[in-house]
Amino acid sequence: MQKRYSGTWNFRFLLVVTIVSVALMSPPGLVTARADLGAAANYVPSASLVGKGRLTFLGFKIFDAELYAPGGTYSPSRPFALKLTYLRNFKGRAIAKRSADEMRKLGASKGQLAKWTRQMEAIFPNVSKGQSITGVRTSSDKATFYLGNRKIGTISDPAFTRRFFSIWLGNRTGNPELRAKLVGAGS
Numbered sequence: 262m263q264k265r266y267s268g269t270w271n272f273r274f275l276l277v278v279t280i281v282s283v284a285l286m287s288p289p290g291l292v293t294a295r296a297d298l299g300a301a302a303n304y305v306p307s308a309s310l311v312g313k314g315r316l317t318f319l320g321f322k323i324f325d326a327e328l329y330a331p332g333g334t335y336s337p338s339r340p341f342a343l344k345l346t347y348l349r350n351f352k353g354r355a356i357a358k359r360s361a362d363e364m365r366k367l368g369a370s371k372g373q374l375a376k377w378t379r380q381m382e383a384i385f386p387n388v389s390k391g392q393s394i395t396g397v398r399t400s401s402d403k404a405t406f407y408l409g410n411r412k413i414g415t416i417s418d419p420a421f422t423r424r425f426f427s428i429w430l431g432n433r434t435g436n437p438e439l440r441a442k443l444v445g446a447g448s
Contacts, residue, residue: 298329298342299410301395305340309333314442315348322348326429328443335430335444337398343429343443344395347388356388357381363428363435369420377421384414398422 302308311328312335325348330341361369361378369377384406388394395407402419404426405412416422427434434440 298344298395299407300412301342301344301397301405301407302329304397304399304405305329305331305342307331308342311335311341312443312445314439316436316439324348326439326443328430337423337426337430340398340400341426342395342397343426344393346391346393348390350389351387353385353387354382356385356394360425360428364424366435367424367427367431367433369424373420373424377416377418377425380414380416380421384416386413396426398426 298305298308308329309332311330311333313325313327315325316323324345327344327346328335328341329344330336331339335341357378360381361374364377365374385394386408388408393409394413397405397407399405402422403415403417404422405415407413416425429436430440430444
């Protein structure tokens with residue numbers, strides 16, 4: 262009887278050691294990315310954190326940004342997810358208007374902006390401090406948005422997708438320091 266108990270204990274001990282070892286050897290980005298992205302991770306295979314940063318304006322904290330991409334390698338032509346966790350309360354209309362203003366600075370036409378602003382206003386909700394909106398660039402060049410883990414809308418225009426994500430990730434962004442933190446200084 263004593264021998265059997267000892268064998269069972271040894272088996273359980275080895276099982277626990279094996280599970281802990283595997284967990285410690287797993288790349289941390291793969292484990293945390295899915296949890297951080299929720300349902301949005303379904304669009305970004307092998308999602309891993311590329312970079313993160315904070316946007317401030319005149320000393321006010323606006324949002325924390327995190328960029329996720331397959332294997333932690335960002336490419337503007339492949340799926341990725343940009344998660345913004347707001348550090349203040351904002352109206353959805355204000356988020357849409359500010360996004361449209363930034364896309365205008367990047368060369369979007371008035372006609373495009375009018376259409377896109379209406380679409381963004383229909384998608385973006387009011388957010389409270391601590392809530393996150395995640396924008397995903399899908400493999401079919403669409404922009405799909407999530408509030409936390411809930412899908413809130415998709416804009417299927419590839420031109421919108423490029424302009425929208427260029428606000429933070431493009432070479433002509435108004436926030437080059439944030440871009441460098443998200444995609445890497447050499448990108």
